[in-house]
Amino acid sequence: MSNDVKTFIAYKSTAKERFYLTQEEVDKIIAKEFTIGRLQQVRDIFIFCCFTGLSYADVKKLKRSEIALGIDGEKWIFTKRQKTNTFSHIPILPNAFDILRRYKDNPECENRDLVLPVLSNQKMNAYLKEIADVCCINKHLTFHMARHTFATTVTLSNGVPIETVSKILGHTALKTTQHYAKVLDIKISHDMGKLKSSLVITKL
Secondary structure, eight states: OOHHHHHHHHHHHHOOOOOOOOHHHHHHHHHOOOSSHHHHHHHHHHHHHHTTOOOHHHHHSOBGGGEEEOTTSSEEEEEEOTTTOOEEEEEOOHHHHHHHHHTTTOHHHHHHTBSSOOOOHHHHHHHHHHHHHHTTOOSOOOTTHHHHHIIIIIIGGGTOOHHHHHHHHTOSSHHHHHHHHHHHHHHHHHHHHHHHHHOOOOOO
């Protein structure tokens, strides 16, 4: 194998793109009223993960007993990530808390001591494609994008320190979280480019 090929493979493995939703796209999904129950259910669970950073595997196994009062007296999620076996302590933001209350009396959740009625990953992704179409979002919407959206749009874009985001996501190394910050550099460049084009230049 040539050195060029090895370099390309190494680049591909480290430069994995992380797709996420913008705030405008998140708001579109939240505001949409669904008449089909399964789409509303999947939308709710997806949005819950957009505001908690939980992966599919972790929200599927999330138990009611893992919701407790945090250091600030507010509700937090105290769970262990299935992928890395690390602990995540997550303050529950208002959007996520509203969804928790919506499923408080759900029979399936009550019987199994689960927080949310999560469908199979295959079904979730299939229904998310429908949701994207209905909401006119021109992206290949997958469930894992919720976690990426939490890291970029919900936290880092709003000034939450990268160390805090890394801890919430349960990353074992800060460099994993730094990939999200690199994605944001692209957005910063784009936004600043728009600003430059709109500025009136005053000669000194």
